[in-house]
Every structure is written in C-alpha cells, then in structure tokens.
Amino acid sequence: MHTARRQRGGACYAMFGGLGNMFASDPTEKVRKAYSGRVAQINALEPAMQALSDAELKDLTQQFRDRLAKGESMESILPEAFAAAREASWRVLGLRPFDVQLTGGMILHEGVIAEMRTGEGKTLVAVLPAYLNALTGKGVHVVTVNDYLAKRDAECVGQVHRFLGLEVGLVQQSMTPEERRKSYNSDITYVTNSELGFDYLRDNLASTPEELVLRDFNFCIVDEVDSILIDEARTPLIISGQAERPSERYIKSAKLADAMVRDLHYKVDEKQKSVLMTEEGYEVAEDVLQVTDLYDPREQWAVYLINALKAKELQKKDVNYIIRDNEAIIVDEFTGRTMPGRRWGDGLHQAVEAKEEVPIQNETVTLASISYQSFFLSYPKLAGMTGTAETELAEFSNIYNLSVAVVPMNRINARDDAPDVVFKSELAKWTAVCTEVKRMHKSGRPVLVGTTSVERSEFLAGLLVKEGIPFELLNAKPENVERESEIVAQSGRKGAVTISTNMAGRGTDILLGGNPEFMARLQLRATLFPLVVQTEDDAIAFEKKGKAPAPTKSWAAAESVFPCALSSIAIERMQEAAQTAATTWGSRSLPELTAEERLSTACEKAPTEDPVILALRAVYLEVVKEYGSVTKAEREEVRALGGLHVVGTERHEARRVDNQLRGRSGRQGDSGSTRFFLSLEDNIFRIFGGDRIKNMMSAFQLDDVPIESGMLTRSLDEAQKKVETYFYDIRKQLFDYDNVLNQQREKLYSERKRALMSEDLSQVMIEYAEDTVDDIVGANIDVSAPVDMWDLESLAKKMRQYCFLLQDLTAEDLKAKADAGGIDGVRNYLQDLCVEAYRTKQKEIEAVEPGLMPQAERFFLLAQTDNLWKEHLQAIKFIQQAVGLRGYAQKDPLIEYKLEGYNLFKEMMGQIRRNVIYSVYQFTPKRLEEVPKEPQNTQTG
Numbered sequence: 001m002h003t004a005r006r007q008r009g010g011a012c013y014a015m016f017g018g019l020g021n022m023f024a025s026d027p028t029e030k031v032r033k034a035y036s037g038r039v040a041q042i043n044a045l046e047p048a049m050q051a052l053s054d055a056e057l058k059d060l061t062q063q064f065r066d067r068l069a070k071g072e073s074m075e076s077i078l079p080e081a082f083a084a085a086r087e088a089s090w091r092v093l094g095l096r097p098f099d100v101q102l103t104g105g106m107i108l109h110e111g112v113i114a115e116m117r118t119g120e121g122k123t124l125v126a127v128l129p130a131y132l133n134a135l136t137g138k139g140v141h142v143v144t145v146n147d148y149l150a151k152r153d154a155e156c157v158g159q160v161h162r163f164l165g166l167e168v169g170l171v172q173q174s175m176t177p178e179e180r181r182k183s184y185n186s187d188i189t190y191v192t193n194s195e196l197g198f199d200y201l202r203d204n205l206a207s208t209p210e211e212l213v214l215r216d217f218n219f220c221i222v223d224e225v226d227s228i229l230i231d232e233a234r235t236p237l238i239i240s241g242q243a244e245r246p247s248e249r250y251i252k253s254a255k256l257a258d259a260m261v262r263d264l265h266y267k268v269d270e271k272q273k274s275v276l277m278t279e280e281g282y283e284v285a286e287d288v289l290q291v292t293d294l295y296d297p298r299e300q301w302a303v304y305l306i307n308a309l310k311a312k313e314l315q316k317k318d319v320n321y322i323i324r325d326n327e328a329i330i331v332d333e334f335t336g337r338t339m340p341g342r343r344w345g346d347g348l349h350q351a352v353e354a355k356e357e358v359p360i361q362n363e364t365v366t367l368a369s370i371s372y373q374s375f376f377l378s379y380p381k382l383a384g385m386t387g388t389a390e391t392e393l394a395e396f397s398n399i400y401n402l403s404v405a406v407v408p409m410n411r412i413n414a415r416d417d418a419p420d421v422v423f424k425s426e427l428a429k430w431t432a433v434c435t436e437v438k439r440m441h442k443s444g445r446p447v448l449v450g451t452t453s454v455e456r457s458e459f460l461a462g463l464l465v466k467e468g469i470p471f472e473l474l475n476a477k478p479e480n481v482e483r484e485s486e487i488v489a490q491s492g493r494k495g496a497v498t499i500s501t502n503m504a505g506r507g508t509d510i511l512l513g514g515n516p517e518f519m520a521r522l523q524l525r526a527t528l529f530p531l532v533v534q535t536e537d538d539a540i541a542f543e544k545k546g547k548a549p550a551p552t553k554s555w556a557a558a559e560s561v562f563p564c565a566l567s568s569i570a571i572e573r574m575q576e577a578a579q580t581a582a583t584t585w586g587s588r589s590l591p592e593l594t595a596e597e598r599l600s601t602a603c604e605k606a607p608t609e610d611p612v613i614l615a616l617r618a619v620y621l622e623v624v625k626e627y628g629s630v631t632k633a634e635r636e637e638v639r640a641l642g643g644l645h646v647v648g649t650e651r652h653e654a655r656r657v658d659n660q661l662r663g664r665s666g667r668q669g670d671s672g673s674t675r676f677f678l679s680l681e682d683n684i685f686r687i688f689g690g691d692r693i694k695n696m697m698s699a700f701q702l703d704d705v706p707i708e709s710g711m712l713t714r715s716l717d718e719a720q721k722k723v724e725t726y727f728y729d730i731r732k733q734l735f736d737y738d739n740v741l742n743q744q745r746e747k748l749y750s751e752r753k754r755a756l757m758s759e760d761l762s763q764v765m766i767e768y769a770e771d772t773v774d775d776i777v778g779a780n781i782d783v784s785a786p787v788d789m790w791d792l793e794s795l796a797k798k799m800r801q802y803c804f805l806l807q808d809l810t811a812e813d814l815k816a817k818a819d820a821g822g823i824d825g826v827r828n829y830l831q832d833l834c835v836e837a838y839r840t841k842q843k844e845i846e847a848v849e850p851g852l853m854p855q856a857e858r859f860f861l862l863a864q865t866d867n868l869w870k871e872h873l874q875a876i877k878f879i880q881q882a883v884g885l886r887g888y889a890q891k892d893p894l895i896e897y898k899l900e901g902y903n904l905f906k907e908m909m910g911q912i913r914r915n916v917i918y919s920v921y922q923f924t925p926k927r928l929e930e931v932p933k934e935p936q937n938t939q940t941g
Contacts, residue, residue, distance in 0.1 A: 027405075027406045028406050028407065028408040028409070029408070031103065031107075031405050031406060031407060031408060032103070032408045035102075035103045035106055035107075038078070038079060038102075038106060039099050039102050039103060041079040042079045042082045042083045042086070042102055043099070045079060045080060045083035046083060046086070046087070048083075049083050049084060049086070049087040050087060052087075054091070054163075054607050057084060057087060057088060057091075057164070058163065058164055058165045060080070060084045060164075061084075061135065061164050061165040061166065062165070064077050064080070064081055064084075064135045065135050065137070068135055068136055074109070074132055074133070074135075074136075077132075077135075078106070078109065078132060081128075081131060081132045081135065082102060082105060082106075082128050082132065084131075084164065085097075085127055085128050085131045085132075085160065085164065086102070086128070088160050088163050088164050089124065089127060089157075089160050091163070091605060091606075091607065092159045092160050092163045092604055092605055092606040092607075093124075093156070093157065093159065093160065093604050093605060093606075094604070094605045095121075095124055097121070097124055097125070097127075097128065098121070098410045100116075100120065100407055100408050100409065100410050101120070101121055101124060101125045101128075101410075102128065103407055103408070104116055104120075104122070104125040104385065104407045105125050105126075105127075105128030105129050106128075106129075107383075107405045107407065108125065108126065108128075108129040108221055108383040108384075108385060109128075109129040109132060109133065109383070110383070111381045111382060111383050111402070112383060112402065112403050112404070112405050113225055113383065113384045113385065113386070113389050113396060113402050113403070113404045113405070114383075114384075114385045114405055114407050115385075115386060115387065115388070115389045115390055115404055115405070115406045115407060116385060116386075116387060116407045117387055117409055117413065117663060117667075120407070120409060120410060120668075122223065122385045122386075122387075123153055123156070123157055123223070124157060125385060126142055126153075126157070126221050126223065126385065127157050127160050127161070129219075129221065129383065130142055130161070130188050130221060131160075131161060131164065131166065131188075133218070133219040133381075134161070134166055134187040134188050136218070137187070138216070138218035138219075139184070139185070139186070139187065139188075139189065139215060139218050139219075140187065140188045140189070140218065140219045140220075140221065141189050141191060141196065141217075141219070141220045141221070141379075142188060142189070142190050142191070142220075142221045142223065143191060143192065143193050143196060143220060143221065143222045143223065143228065144190065144191075144192055144193075144223045144224070145192065145193065145223070145224050145227050145228060146192055146337055147172050147173055147192055147195075148484065149192075149223070150170060150171070150172070150190045150191055150192050151170060151172065151190075151593075151596070153190050153223075154168055154169075154170035154190035155170075155596055155597055155600035156600060156604070158170075158188070158190065159600065159601065159604055159606050161187065161188050162606075163606055163607070166186075166187040166188060167185075167186040167187045167188075168186055168187070168188050168189075168190070169182065169183030169184060169185070169186030169188070169189040169190070169191075170183055170189070170190050170191070170593075171183045171184070171189060171190070171191040171192075171195050171196070171199070172195070172593075173192075173195060173341075177211065177213055180199060180213040181212075181213040184199075184213055184214050184215060185215060193222070193228045193232065193372065194237065194339075194342075197237040197370065197372065197375050198237060198239065199213050199214055200214060200370070200375060201237060201239045201368040201369070201370060202239065204368055204749045204752060204753075205239065205367060205368055205866060206756065207756075207859075207862055208756075209756055209757055212756075217378060217379045217380065218379070218380060218381070219379065219380070219381045219382075219383075220376065220379045220381070220382050220383070221383050221384065221385070222376070222382070222383070222384035222385075223384070223385060223386075224385075224386050225384025225385060225386045225389065226384075226386045226388055226389050226392055226656050227386070228372065228376075228384075229372060229373070229376060229384065229396070229399075229400060230392055230395060230396075230654075230656075230731070231654070231657075232332075232372055233371065233372045233373055233731045233734070233735070234727065234730060234731055234734065236369050236370060236371040236372075236734075236738065237369060237370055237371070237372070237375070238345065238366050238368070238369040239366075239367050239368045239369070240343070240345075240364035240365060240366055240367060241364065241365055241367045241870075247304070247363075249301065249304045250304060250307075250308070250347070250350050250351055250353070250354040250360055251354050251360075252289070252304075253301070253304040253305045253307070253308035253351065253354070254308045254311070254312075254351065254354035254355050256285060256288055256289070256305065256308065257305065257308035257309045257311070257312045257355075258312065258355075260281060260284065260285075260309070262313065264278070264280060264281075265277065265278055265280055265281035265284055265285075266278060266281045266309055268309075268313045268314070270314070270683070270686075270687045271687050271688065271726070273310075273314055274310075275306055275309040275310050275313060275314070277302075277305070277306070277309075282294060285301070285305055289301055303346075303347060304347065304351070307346070307347045307348050307350075307351035308351045308354065308355070310348060310351065311348065311351040311352045311354070311355045312355060315344075315348070315352050315355075316453075316455070317356065317455075318453065318454040318455040318458070319331070319453040319454065319455050320333070321352060322338065322454060323356055323358060324338075326358045326359060327358060327359075328349065328352045328353050328356055328358060330342050330343070330344070331453075331454065333502075343361075343364070345364070345366075347363065349361070350363065365870060365874070366870065366873045366874070366877075367866070367870055368869075368873075369873065370738075370742070370745065371734060371735065371738040371742075373399055373400070373731075373734075373735045373738065374735075374738055374739070374742040374745070376400065377400065378746075382400065382402065383402075384402070386656075387659065387660060387663045388655075388656035388659045388660055388663070389404045389656075390404055390406060391654075391655050391656055391659075391724075392656065394728075395728055395731070395732075398732070399731075399732070399735050410668065410669075411668055411669030412669060413666055413669070414666055414669055414670065414671050414672070415643075415662070415665050415666025415671075415672045415673065415674065416672070416673040416674075417662060417673070417674050417675075418673060418674065418675040419675075419713070420675075420676045420677075420678055420713060420716070421675065421676070421677050421678070421706045422678045422679065422680065422706060422707045422712060422713075422716070423677070423678070423679045423680070423705075423706055423707065424679065424680055424681075424707065425679060425680075425681060426679045426681040426682070428679065429649070429677050429678065429679035430459070430460065430463060430649075431463075432677055432706065433449065433460065433647060433649055433677045434460070434463045434464065434467060436647055436675070436677070437449060437464065437469060437497055437647065438467055438469060440645050441469055441495055441497055443641060443642075444494050444495050444637070444638070444641050445494075445495075445638065445641045445642055445643070445644070445645050446491060446492050446493060446494065446495065446496040446497075446498075446510075446512070446638060446643075446644050446645070447496070447497045447498070447644075447645050447646075447647060448491055448498050448500065448510065448644060448645075448646050448647070448661075448664055448665070449497070449498070449499045449500070449646075449647045449649065450500060450501075450502070450646065450647070450648050450649060450661040451475075451499060451500070451501055451649050451650070452501070452502070452649070452650045452652065453501060454475045454501060456649065456650075457473060457474075457475045457499050457500065457501050458473070458475070460499055460649070461473050461499055464497070464499070469497055470497065471497040471498065471499055472487045472490070472491070472496070472497070472498045472499070473498075473499050473500075474487045474488070474498060474499070474500040474501070475499075475500065475501045483557075483558070486522055486557045486558065486561045487500075488509075488510060489514065489515045489518040489519060489522070489561065490514050490515075490519075490560075490561050491510045491644070492510045492511050492512040492513060492514055492515075492635075492638065492644055493513065493514045493563070493634065493638075494513070494634050494637060494638050494641075502652075502657060502660075502661075509667065510644060510664050510665075510667070511631075511635070511667075512634075512635045512638045512639055512643055512644060512670055513631040513632065513633075513634035513635030513636075513637070513638050514563055514627075514631045514634065514635075515631070516563075516624050516627035516628040516630075516631045516632075517603070517624055519561060519562055519563065519623075519627050519631075520603070520620055520623035520624040520627055521599070521603050521620070522557045522561065522562075523557075523562065523566070523574070523623055524574060524578075524599065524602070524603070524616065524619065524620050524623065525555050525599060526555045526556045526557060527574050527575060527578045528577075528578040528581060528595070528599065528616070529555040529592070529595060530554075530555065531578050531579065531581070531582035531587065531588065532578075532581055532582050532585055532586075532587070532588065532589065532590050532595055533555075533588060533590055533591075533592050533595045534588055534589060534590060534591055534592075535588060562627065563627055563630040563631055563634065564626070564627065564630045566623060566626055567626060570619070570622050570623055570626055573618075573619050573622065574619045574623065576615075577612075577615045577616050577618075577619045578616075580612060580615055581612050581615075581616060584612050585598075585612070598613065599616075601613055602616035602617045602620055603617070603620050639670060639671055642671055642672070642673060643665060643666065643670050643671035643672035643673070644664065644665040644666075644670075644672045645665065645672070645673050645674070645675075646661060646662060646664055646665045646672070646673070646674040646675075647674075647675060647676075647677065648661055648662075648674065648675070648676035648677065649676075649677055650678065650682050650683075650684070651676065651678060651682065651684050651685075651716065651720055652684075653684060653720070653723040653724070653727060654720075654723070654724055654727075655720055655721075655724065658676070661674075662674045678716065684719060684720065684723060685716065685719055688719045688720075688722050688723050688726070736894055737880055737894070737897060740897060740898050740901050741876060741901070744872075744901070744905045747905075748865065748869060748909075751865070752861075752862065752865050755858055755861045755862060755865075756858070756862065758858075759854065760854060761854055761857040761858060761861065762838075762842065762857075764857075764861075765838055765857060765916075765917060765920060766835050766838060768913045768914075768916055768917040769831070769834040769835055769837075769838050769917050770831045770834070770835065771910075771913055772802070772834070772913055772914050772917050772918075773799075773827060773830045773831045773834055774827065775910055775913075775914065776795070776798055776799065776802060776830075777795065777823070777826060777827050777830065780794055780795040780798055781795060781823060781826070783823050787818050787819065787822070790818060792811040792814040792815055792818065792826075793811040795811075795814060795826075796809050796810055796811045796813075796814055799830060799833075802914075802918060802921075803833075803834060803837050803918075803921045804921065804922070805837035805840060805841065805921060806833055806834075806837060809833070813829075814826055814829070814830075817829040834917075837921065838917075838920065838921075841920060841921060841923070845923065845925060848925050848927070849925065849927075852925060856920070856923055856925075857916075857920060860915075860916045860919040860920060860923075861912075861916050864911075864912045864915045864916050864919070865912055868908050868911055868912050868915075869908070871908075872904060872905065872908045875904055876901055876904060879897060879900050879901065879904070880897060883896040883897045883900065
C-alpha cells in the first residue's frame with residue numbers, strides 16, 4: 001500500500017514537478033545574457049593586448065587615467081581596462097580570468113553582490129573592478145575576514161596591480177599609524193573589516209591632523225560579504241577607555257554564582273541569552289552578601305551577579321572563548337577564529353575572567369562606537385562577493401540597498417549532497433561520525449569534518465585517537481592557527497583526515513591530491529627565511545635587561561605536509577639560491593612582510609630582471625615539478641575514489657554557514673560528496689525546535705538508530721529558518737536604533753573633522769558666541785511677558801558669569817536696549833558685546849604667542865566634543881533600555897527613542913558650544929620657565 005502511494009506520488013511529481021521546472025527560470029542564465037555583450041567586447045580585445053610588450057601594457061594605466069581626467073566615464077573604458085587586467089593576470093600569475101569571472105567583475109563594479117560558488121576564483125575576480133576603480137586615484141578598499149587572507153591576497157593577486165603600475169597597500173593588526181597611512185594612501189588597500197572599522201573610529205578621536213590614517217571613502221569590495229555584513233553585524237565596533245579598577249565584587253559574585261543551582265535559584269533562557277533569578281535566588285544572594293536589596297543603586301550587586309551567572313551558563317570555555325597567556329580571548333562563533341583585543345561589554349568579560357581565575361582587567365567606558373551596517377553604508381559605492389548570499393537577499397536589500405546576482409559556474413557542479421542523518425542522542429551521532437570517517441579513510445578518500453566549537457573538535461579528535469586514525473586538527477588554539485595554511489594545503493591528499501571548526505569554511509581552497517605550488521612555497525620559505533628575515537634579536541641591538549631572549553622563530557613545516565622527499569640536487573640548488581639571496585639582500589636584514597613579498601614575486605610569473613628573484617623562481621619551479629609528479633597521480637586516484645568527503649556535525653544557525661562547508665567539496669567540477677550528522681540534542685533544535693521536535697524525541701525510543709523522516713527533515717529546516725528570522729530581527733532592530741545614533745554620529749564627526757582640519761576657527765567661535773547668547777536670553781527672558789516684567793538683573797548677572805570681559809554690563813544697559821528694540825534689541829546688543837569680547841581675547845592671546853589662539857580653540861573644541869560624546873553614548877544607551885518598557889503603554893519604543901535621542905543630542909551640541917566659548921573667554925596662557933637640561937649619559941646600539 002505504501003509502495004503504491006509512493007508510486008502515485010512519484011507520478012504526480014513527474015507531471016507537476018516537471019511542469020514547475022519547465023517554467024522556473026535559471027537566474028544564472030539571465031546574468032549570462034545580461035553581460036554576454038561586454039564579455040564578447042573584452043574577448044575581442046585579447047589579441048591586441050597579447051601583442052603589447054610589458055612596458056606598453058603598463059603604460060595603458062596612465063592612458064586610462066588621462067582619459068578619465070578628461071571626463072570619459074569608467075563604463076566606456078571598462079572593456080579595455082578589464083582586457084588589460086586579464087592579460088596582466090596571465091603574465092604575472094599564469095591565471096587567465098574565465099568569462100564568468102569577467103561577469104563577476106562587472107557585477108562588482110556596478111555595486112552589486114556577486115554570488116560565486118567555492119573554487120570559482122573570487123579573489124581573482126576582485127582584481128578587475130579594483131583596477132578599474134583605482135584609476136580615478138581615489139582609492140579602493142578590498143576587505144577580507146582575517147589578516148591571513150588580506151596578506152595572502154595583497155601578496156598574490158596584488159602583484160597584478162603592481163605590474164600595471166598601481167600601488168598596493170596592506171593593513172595588518174601589528175602595524176604603526178605611519179604604515180597604515182601609507183597603505184590607505186595606496187591605489188588599492190587590502191584590509192580586514194575590523195582593522196578598517198577601528199581605524200575609522202580612531203581617526204574620529206584624533207587630536208591632530210597628523211594622526212589621521214584614512215582618506216575619504218570611495219569604493220569597497222567586501223570578500224565573504226555575508227560573513228561581514230550579516231554575521232558580524234550583531235556586534236558593534238567599540239573603542240573603550242579605561243574607567244576604574246575592577247571591583248572585588250566580580251570575584252565574590254563568581255563564587256556565589258558557582259554555588260547557586262540552575263532552575264532552583266535562577267532560570268536560563270538560551271534563546272534570548274539571558275538569566276533570570278528566582279525568589280529563592282534573591283533570598284540566598286541577599287543572605288550571603290548581607291544586603292537588603294540587590295538592586296540598591298549604591299551597590300548594584302544584581303548587575304555583578306547576573307553577569308557571573310551568564311559567565312557560568314552562557315559563556316563556555318573552548319566554545320565562546322579560550323584561555324591564552326592568562327587572558328580570556330573571545331572566539332568568533334562564525335569564523336572559529338580568536339579575536340584578541342575584543343572584549344564583551346557591561347562587565348561580562350570581567351565576570352568571565354573572575355570565573356576562570358585569571359587577572360581581571362579594568363572596567364571600560366565607551367569612547368566611540370559604530371555598527372558594521374552604518375560603517376559600510378558610508379561608502380559611496382559598495383560591492384561584495386561570497387559563495388552564499390541568495391538566502392539573505394531580503395536583508396541585503398532592506399539594510400544595505402544591495403541586490404544579489406548569481407554568477408554562472410565555469411564547470412558543472414558534480415558534488416553529491418547526501419540527505420541528513422539524524423540521531424536521537426548526541427553520543428550516537430558522534431559514534432556514527434567516527435564510523436563514517438573510519439570508512440572513508442579506509443577507502444583512501446580525504447575527509448574534512450566540520451565542527452562548531454574548539455571543544456567539539458577536540459572531543460572528536462579524542463574519539464579518532466582511540467580508533468587509531470591519523471588526523472590534522474584546525475581550530476582557534478594558537479598552536480593550530482599557526483599551521484593553518486599547511487593543514488589546508490594537504491587536506492585533499494589521499495587518506496587525509498582534517499577536523500576543523502568554521503575556520504576551514506572560508507577563504508581556503510582544498511585541491512585534490514594536495515597543492516604542489518603551496519608545498520613548494522612552504523619548502524622554499526623554510527630554507528630562505530632563517531637566512532634573510534630579521535629576528536627580534538637582530539632588530540634590538542642590545543638585550544633588554546631582565547628579559548629572556550625571544551625564541552628563534554622557525555618556518556619549517558611538518559614533514560608530513562610534503563608528498564615526497566626532494567632530490568639532493570633540488571635541496572642543494574635551493575640552499576644555494578637562499579644563500580645568494582642572503583648575501584645580496586643582507587643576512588637577516590629584511591622585515592618578514594618584505595621577505596613574504598619577495599617570495600611571492602619569486603613564486604609567480606611576474607616579469608623581473610632581478611637575478612636573485614630569477615634564481616629563486618628557477619628552484620621553486622623545480623620543486624613544484626618534483627612534488628607535482630606525485631600530486632598529479634594522487635589527484636586522479638582521489639578523483640576516481642569520489643573526491644573530498646565533507647562531514648557536517650551540526651546545523652549552524654544560518655544555512656549559509658552549512659553551505660560554505662559543503663562548498664569545500666566539488667570545486668571546479670571535481671567529484672565530491674557531503675553528509676550532515678545531526679542529533680535532536682543539538683543546540684539549534686533544543687533551543688529553537690519547538691514542541692514538534694520535542695514530541696518526536698519522546699516518540700523515538702532507539703538511540704543509536706538513525707532517523708530518516710521527511711516530516712523530521714522539514715521540522716529541522718523550519719527550526720533553522722526560525723533561527724535565521726530571529727537573528728535577522730535582532731540585526732534589523734540594532735540597525736534601526738543605530739541609524740538614529742548614526743545620523744548624530746555623522747553630524748558630530750563632520751563638525752569635529754572640520755575643526756581638526758581648519759587652520760582658522762574664529763568664524764566657528766563667533767557662531768558659538770552668538771548661539772550661546774541666544775541660549776542664555778531664551779532661558780532667562782519670558783517673551784510673552786511685558787518688558788517691565790523681564791528679569792534683566794538676572795540676565796546681566798548670567799552674562800557676566802559667562803564672559804568675565806562683560807563685567808561692566810548692567811541691567812540698565814539691557815533695559816535701554818529692550819525699550820528701543822524689544823527682545824531682538826537685547827539679543828543683538830549682547831551678541832555684539834560677546835563677539836567684541838572674543839576679538840579682544842584673540843588679540844590678547846596672539847600677543848603672548850602668535851598662532852597660539854587657533855591651537856587653543858582646536859584643543860577646547862576637540863576635548864569638549866570627545867568628553868560630551870562619551871557621556872552622550874552612556875545616556876543614549878540607558879534610554880534605549882528604558883524605552884523598551886514603553887511598549888506596555890502602547891507607545892512605539894523606536895519613535896520614543898528617536899524623540900528622546902534627538903533632544904539629548906540637541907542639548908549635547910549646545911553644551912559643547914557653551915563649554916568651548918566659555919573656555920576660550922577664560923583662557924589665560926602662562927609661559928613655563930625653562931628648566932636647564934642636565935647632561936645625560938646616552939647608550940647607543
């Protein structure tokens with residue numbers, strides 16, 4: 001009976017499903033047709049570009065710039081510019097962008113998101129629009145998700161831009177402001193989203209124009225756009241200043257929280273990530289702490305205790321953070337990478353430090369903040385690329401006004417995505433994962449296992465150790481991060497097993513059989529760098545007292561990375577080339593970044609006449625040839641076995657992250673397969689699954705038998721969509737509220753920048769003087785009352801307090817003006833007096849020291865702006881929390897927030913104005929007496 005029903009269902013599907021497919025339009029075909037004309041134009045220019053010499057190809061850059069300067073549009077030179085960049089890519093990298101990559105480049109140039117599958121060469125696609133838009137001289141930012149990818153892209157594809165005569169900049173976490181400024185002033189800058197965002201905030205805290213590192217924004221290409229604009233949009237970027245020393249209450253609260261019992265003393269809502277104390281909890285806490293009220297504003301024990309409970313229940317070690325060098329370092333839930341320097345706010349980070357018994361750092365106060373949404377919307381033109389954007393189409397459109405275009409694939413996807421296997425218990429799931437890995441490893445297929453946290457990856461590693469299966473582990477632990485590139489380079493080798501957190505989900509390319517070019521580069525680096533790279537000992541000529549010498553860095557990769565041993569001739573030639581480089585460049589004299597750039601040039605095809613680079617290149621090609629002979633045979637063998645097998649161990653809260661993991665397999669038409677192993681105890685289903693999944697859990701009695709049910713799969717899909725919608729609502733709310741603050745931020749920062757860059761602020765000071773008179777007159781005079789009723793004595797007194805240069809002002813003077821001209825007469829008279837007082841003060845200060853007045857005015861304006869903005873951020877944060885309760889009074893919290901926020905901002909701007917002009921009037925410089933300098937012993941190294 002079931003079979004008959006299934007056959008009837010199949011017949012219906014064949015009839016109606018086929019009809020559906022007939023009418024469904026392929027989005028990639030639409031894109032192909034839209035751009036085919038311009039792709040044909042670029043292809044037609046290829047023979048002419050091939051005929052040009054290297055110098056002639058480079059000269060085209062200046063010709064394009066001249067044409068743009070004369071008013072020609074970028075669209076008109078696009079075919080020629082793309083054709084030139086394509087030819088340069090072939091000459092430098094040995095890579096010729098496919099037609100679909102040209103299409104992707106044009107989509108990015110138009111300020112649209114290009115969705116391209118993994119392995120389709122997104123990094124190379126960005127080269128084309130970056131080159132075209134950099135011709136205007138206004139700069140292009142290529143934003144990536146981490147320092148490793150920014151450095152890799154700047155060194156590798158950045159060579160194409162350098163060959164064409166453009167300057168390429170790279171911004172890394174450890175760089176100085178001078179290095180950053182130089183990089184941002186380049187034609188094309190490779191940078192991570194967090195470095196770029198923090199540089200923007202730091203620029204808006206600068207006290208002199210020389211401290212600024214960024215120039216005006218022009219065009220931004222965001223790699224892995226969904227990760228940056230969606231996943232990271234829930235947490236704003238914040239620059240904090242130290243407020244006060246950490247309180248002992250963190251430690252007391254941590255001990256008390258540890259003793260409290262879940263569901264008895266407090267309840268945990270994992271969905272809302274909140275903790276609620278019960279009546280029993282309050283009683284126990286007040287009894288132990290010997291206080292009558294936890295919410296007493298003088299003590300505020302409740303805040304400390306709630307944070308301690310959150311640290312205990314919601315912030316898990318090796319999931320949300322790791323401990324390194326006695327410090328709690330956050331792990332990014334989407335990328336699996338550590339975020340040194342980032343801290344949770346509102347005392348939560350201190351609560352985690354107290355829980356882990358590591359030193360508790362100072363409490364902080366927000367100096368400047370911005371959300372990624374507001375930050376990236378400040379670019380005149382924004383584009384992005386990723387393998388997975390279509391599922392978030394609505395969000396890109398509603399928040400960023402960005403549309404998504406799906407780029408056709410260069411080769412048909414041959415990957416087999418097997419249906420999910422669901423178990424009732426988590427233990428049964430992990431046992432099945434272990435069995436699957438063992439089965440694949442035995443057959444010789446490479447396996448990549450994706451896990452959701454450091455903790456889970458290490459748990460699975462323990463199971464595989466028991467089974468005797470060799471594996472590589474890639475997670476946020478520092479010892480693994482350092483080997484990231486070499487682990488990924490060999491993940492496609494025969495029989496390789498790689499366990500990874502989400503780190504392997506982005507920016508990595510797993511080649512079947514292994515990557516001979518990458519392995520050769522690792523080998524050459526290990527031989528060359530110890531001879532040419534400056535170590536810390538070399539950089540500091542004399543040893544710092546009391547400090548042990550820094551350990552010598554090793555660039556050697558594990559032997560297991562390489563597919564075979566090199567011939568003695570290749571080793572000898574490699575050592576000779578490295579020795580020649582050390583002799584020519586200077587022994588251990590190069591910064592590591594410079595050495596990486598030179599190694600990149602040697603490992604690519606960029607034309608050069610440098611004999612050292614050419615010698616290194618010859619050796620590199622020889623090593624590639626030796627490794628390639630092994631990896632080529634292995635690639636065919638692995639392909640015949642079925643390619644890379646990806647095992648997912650949990651559904652993520654966003655389908656995109658699961659699709660990213662699947663996309664590691666089946667690149668560029670390779671064979672491959674994926675399968676997800678799930679359990680009904682996984683967080684996503686436990687927290688968001690609802691009653692239906694809970695009922696199913698109780699219905700299934702067998703723990704170790706996989707459940708396959710269409711109804712269950714649909715429930716799991718619904719749970720995942722529910723999570724996506726839930727987090728989208730959070731991001732939308734954050735955006736709506738931050739939008740209010742962003743309008744204020746833009747106004748304040750533009751005023752601040754005007755003050756910072758201006759050489760003469762006298763006009764601003766005159767405006768401030770006049771506006772402040774308006775404020776004082778408005779506050780002291782009731783215009784609806786007759787003139788005789790006006791309290792002019794009080795007004796005169798207030799004016800004398802405000803400006804001590806008006807000590808002669810009397811109520812009689814004001815009465816005469818009021819009788820003659822009413823309120824306007826009084827106002828105009830006082831404004832003239834205040835402007836005159838400012839002019840007097842200006843002359844007085846300039847007589848003491850020429851040029852001192854503008855410096856003092858700038859100092860007062862910047863100091864008042866920064867201090868009052870800091871207080872405004874605290875106040876508006878409090879208002880955001882308070883307006884939430886007004887929903888109960890049938891009022892829209894957002895509208896209430898806008899109204900109160902506007903009033904606060906208006907008051908703050910008035911306060912800045914009043915404080916600055918008051919400080920200027922009060923300013924009395926005193927010349928410091930010079931103290932004769934004593935001769936000092938100097939030590940030189």
